[in-house]
Amino acid sequence: MLQDGSQTFQAVHPITKDSIDSPHPSTPGKPVFIDVQFDPVSHKPIVLWGDVVQAFEDALHIRYNSRVVPFLKGADLNPLVPHRIAAMPEVVLDIVVRGNPVRTETASPQEKVPGTSPMSYQEQTGKTDNSIINTTSVIRRNPVYGLENAAMENYTHIDRPPTVSPSARAPQSLSTTTTLTSDVTPQPQPMGNIIPSRAPQGTSATAGTDDLTQIMFSAGQGGAKAQVSLGDMYKDGRKVHQDYQAAMDWYSKAAEQGDADGQRQVGYFYHVGLGVSKDYIKAMEWYHKASDQGNAIAQCNIGVLYYRGSGVPQDFSKAMDWYLKSADQGYAPAQHNIGILYYKGDGVPQDYYQAMEWFIKAANKGYAAAQDYTGILYHNGEGVTKDINKAIEWYKKAARQGDAKAKGRLDRLKQRGHTIE
Incomplete structure (x- = not known):
């Protein structure tokens, strides 16, 4: 069951075996909705083959596009009993049948709930917008799952569908912007x-x-x-x-x-x-x-943990070693962090010239924080000849990417009379 107590369904439609490879395949039948079962131990969504056969007496197998969806298997590679497949509520699966599809009393969610609106275009065609087909009605459920705990542990590859609504989580992103001013x-x-x-x-x-x-x-x-x-x-x-x-x-x-x-x-x-x-x-x-x-x-990121002493003793030298491994592969944030070590003299002698070399490598790859730092060094004349115009150009590159600190520096320079185009 989903968190809101509603039932989830697997949409399927029948297609005859003879028409699969036909140049003029028959039009698939109207979608039918099969109950999705959630195991009480693993909480994984599955469709029982017995429910499929109840809806289509001559069902042969289930397909997704041209691929046969296999029965879930245990550690011995034998199909689990009762037979089942992983549910995929976001798509409409094909039920391959021998001849003309025979439907039982299994009904769509709309047919089971009097007074509901007709099926939408997405539900009729299976072209969903990532939503799960649900109803709040109480419907017939399979009374006996026959699922064994030991077997359920073997199919951790079955995955649950997306939740109906986002749950309360941590913030979407963590701020990586730091206070980078010349003073x-x-x-x-x-x-x-x-x-x-x-x-x-x-x-x-x-x-x-x-x-x-x-x-x-x-x-x-x-x-x-x-x-x-x-x-x-x-x-x-x-x-x-x-x-x-x-x-x-x-x-x-x-x-x-x-x-x-x-x-x-x-x-x-x-x-x-x-x-x-x-x-x-x-x-x-x-x-x-x-x-x-x-x-x-x-x-x-290992270098970051050593730099900050998070979970390990703080060690600038080890941080440098890990940053170098990453930087040698061209990873711009690592190149930027090496520039920080030289800029501050953490674990190495303070060296603005070396800092500028590393900042430039990352800045030329479009890394905003390094572009901002390159502007700072030109602004202060650290490791390079002081050049406000070059500083402004680098600040602008960072600001165009949304770097708030670079924007602030440009605003202050503008207030002091510098031309900022």
Whole structure:
């Protein structure tokens, strides 16, 4: 059951076996809605094959596009009893039948609730907008699940549908903006960019697609990259309600398969406390798993933990070592953080010239914080010849990306009579 007490359904429509490979396939039948069952132990959504056969006596198998949806299996690779498939409430599945589809009394949610409005275009065609088909009525349920606890533990790859409404979570994003003025000691950028698709290792998207149904299907079948992509969607609230717990669940599934982006994201969620309690020790453990595979973002974040002494003794030298590993892969936030170490003289002799070199590397990649710092060094004449005009140009580059500190510096320069175009 969903949190609001409503029932979830799996939409299906019949298609005859003979028409599957026909150049002129028959028009699929009207969608029928099968009860989605939620196991009381694992809380995973499933559709029982017995319910499908009750609706279509001559049902052969279930398809999604051209792919046969398999029965869920136990550790011995034998189908679990009673037979079941993972529910996918966001899509309409094909029920392949021998001949003309035979429907029993199973009815759609609208047919079961007198007085409800007719089915929408989305429900008739299966082209949903990521919503779950629900009704608040009390309907017939299968009285006996026959699910064994030991068996349920074996199919953690079945995944729950998105929640109907976003639950109260931590803030969507944490501020990484620091006080970077010429007369205030600047601080390092903490996490840097956490979006997997921008990581130096490449994209975590599924075959270059952002199609929710395809990603959900692939993730439900155990595809690690799709699981990370779906985690990203829940984290950002893109095409689904934002849900940090759901994001963490998907990242964890990918991480357990050894996916570096999934491991790094699990570490990040523990680092900042999204969907889980903040735990620097666990964050470090997951970052190390990802960094062992060369993940540059995880390497940078390990450096942040050492820099701040979060979960480990503060150690600027170790922070530098990890930043360098990441920076050598071209990761701009790590290059920026090395600039901070040289700017402040943390673990290394203070060296504005070296700081400028690292800031410029990150700034030329479009990293706003580094662009702002480059402006500060030109503004103060630290490591370079003082040049207000160059400082203004770099401040403007950062400000165009929404950097509030750079905008503030431009405003103050304008008040002092400098021309800001």
